Amino acid sequence: METSIQIEVRPTEIDVMGHVNNAKYLEYMEWSREDWYNKANLPFDTxxxxxxxxxxxxxxxxxxxxxxxxxxxxxxxKPLRKGRTSYVLEHVITNEQGERVADAEVVSCTIDLTARKSVPIPETLARQFEG
Structure with a gap:
């Protein structure tokens, strides 16, 4: 499943060069990733x-x-691929003209919250990577 969000660049996101600061792109991607989890019925609480x-x-x-x-x-x-304990999500940022502004592959790992060690991806998440 591919999801998308839209944002408008705000003054606090601009650096001295007059464009979006590089670190802000990571925030944009994090917001989109959170939206993806929610739309996949995998909110933080789950x-x-x-x-x-x-x-x-x-x-x-x-x-x-x-x-x-x-x-x-x-x-x-959108989801790209998964391993046993890790998975990759792809982010693409485009402007109003459809031009690619940035893209990234984000590798995440699932961990046991008590032991703080990696664990296999739960089935509910693994299903998101199926055809």
Whole structure:
């Protein structure tokens, strides 16, 4: 399942170069990831009830085009692949012209919240990666 959110670039997200600060793109992706979990019926509470947490362990991001104040951006999220304890979500940020502003692959791992060690991906999450 692919989901997307839309945002408008705010003044607090602009750096001295007059465009969106690189760290803000990670926030945009985090907001979209949270939306993806919710639309997949996997809100934070569901994981907590299973005593499972999701931890971001690696992000590979490409900055393709600058975004500026007031621009409307779409951030899309979709599952790419999964392993035994980790999985990859892809984020793509586009502007109103449909141009790719940034993209990233985010690797997350599922952990036992008590032991703080990795555990196999729960079936409810694993199903999101099926055809």
């Amino acid at each position: 994981f907590t009830e299973m005593n499972i947490g999701t931890v971001t362990v690696h992000i590979a991001i490409n900055y393709r085009k600058e975004a500026r104040l007031g621009e409307k951006l779409t951030i899309s999220t």
